[in-house]
Amino acid sequence: MKYPRLVPYIFTVCGVILVFFSFQTLYSVYKERPQSGITEAVEHGAHRNNDKMRACFVVLVRNEELAGITSTIRQVEQRFNSKFNYPYIFLNDADFTPEFIETTTALTKATTRYGKVDGHMWGYPSFINTTYAAECREELAKQQIPYASSESYRHMCRFQSGFFFRHPLLDEFDYYWRIEPDVDYYCDIDYDVFKFMRDNNKKYGFNIAFREFIQTVPSLWQTIMNFKKEYPEVVSHWPSKKDSLVKFVTDDDGQSYNGCHFWTNFEIASLDLWRSNDYLKLFGYLDRAGGFFYERWGDAPVHSIAASLMLRKDEIHFFDDIGYRHTAYTHCPSKPEYAAKCSCNPEKSLDYTDGISCRPVYDNALK
Ligand SMILES: Nc1nc2c(ncn2[C@@H]2O[C@H](COP(=O)(O)OP(=O)(O)OP(=O)(O)O)[C@@H](O)[C@H]2O)c(=O)[nH]1
Ligand SMILES: [Mg+2]
Numbered sequence: 001m002k003y004p005r006l007v008p009y010i011f012t013v014c015g016v017i018l019v020f021f022s023f024q025t026l027y028s029v030y031k032e033r034p035q036s037g038i039t040e041a042v043e044h045g046a047h048r049n050n051d052k053m054r055a056c057f058v059v060l061v062r063n064e065e066l067a068g069i070t071s072t073i074r075q076v077e078q079r080f081n082s083k084f085n086y087p088y089i090f091l092n093d094a095d096f097t098p099e100f101i102e103t104t105t106a107l108t109k110a111t112t113r114y115g116k117v118d119g120h121m122w123g124y125p126s127f128i129n130t131t132y133a134a135e136c137r138e139e140l141a142k143q144q145i146p147y148a149s150s151e152s153y154r155h156m157c158r159f160q161s162g163f164f165f166r167h168p169l170l171d172e173f174d175y176y177w178r179i180e181p182d183v184d185y186y187c188d189i190d191y192d193v194f195k196f197m198r199d200n201n202k203k204y205g206f207n208i209a210f211r212e213f214i215q216t217v218p219s220l221w222q223t224i225m226n227f228k229k230e231y232p233e234v235v236s237h238w239p240s241k242k243d244s245l246v247k248f249v250t251d252d253d254g255q256s257y258n259g260c261h262f263w264t265n266f267e268i269a270s271l272d273l274w275r276s277n278d279y280l281k282l283f284g285y286l287d288r289a290g291g292f293f294y295e296r297w298g299d300a301p302v303h304s305i306a307a308s309l310m311l312r313k314d315e316i317h318f319f320d321d322i323g324y325r326h327t328a329y330t331h332c333p334s335k336p337e338y339a340a341k342c343s344c345n346p347e348k349s350l351d352y353t354d355g356i357s358c359r360p361v362y363d364n365a366l367k
Pocket of ligand 1: 062
């Protein structure tokens, strides 16, 4: 080497430069870190918005409805879920057949899970008099009410009212979208409906409001009113009449039920609504009153009255943009901006059909 005496100086200069840049980097990291709790909260919020939602489709279905659920899932995938990949949770009171599992798994890239509903969620509770229940079914059948004589329909309604959200396969989720066999979804949905629910603080979403056969729920309203009297500490959490949607379910200031309900064969909602202590207490009270078996209480009036009393009206959302058919009834959005996304006829929409639809009652209750 030509200048061996320079080596220590070169090392010293390099060391100084290295230390200088290290300090600068550390300083810039320090400067860019959130300086207050507020910045941190905003960042956390922004991060949360991009999180995958803990949400799923819930499908209570029988093996023999495979063709019907295949048709529904094809549409759900095409209209929405091929873009978002939310899992499907299939539930059944019997074991799913390998054919059912194979066929439905092949319909989607999303995860599919299959669960059996056990006896305490689907069956007679010990306090039900099954002989009397059979007599009640016979009585109702004389009135030509759909499913009047069906036992399984009653187990289904009780399960959908008080248990599906407690099935272990749903433990990891916060929101659900209920789907059924043989329905149609008519519109492309290009945004994440679950994020919409969370970001807008919505707890319950529907698209058809219908009038119930009142003969199926003669004592439901009075039972709920009795609950309100007996549990003032629960009711004290509920919104005031003015802030709730109570006018959706009663036309005479709470004297009686008007039969209006959200059609629960389509539901997008928060699972916490049903898992809340308030709802669990209410459901337990209704269950013990026996109306799921001695009458034919549907999950639709039960969910609808509960949501209308327990939620503020701004927590309930009408999904106008989700065109839908179940049996003979359709909701098809009429706003021109949806025309290009939907394949249904707004003139066939149930929304303002006299005597059957409760949309006018809903609109009025919102005021
Ligand atoms: N596993 C199982 N699923 C059922 C049973 N009864 C009904 N379901 C499901 O529960 C949901 C509601 O049942 P539906 O028979 O469609 O009741 P509904 O919508 O009031 O009546 P419809 O107007 O005939 O469609 C559907 O997803 C059915 O597949 C049952 O006994 N076992
Ligand atoms: Mg149905």
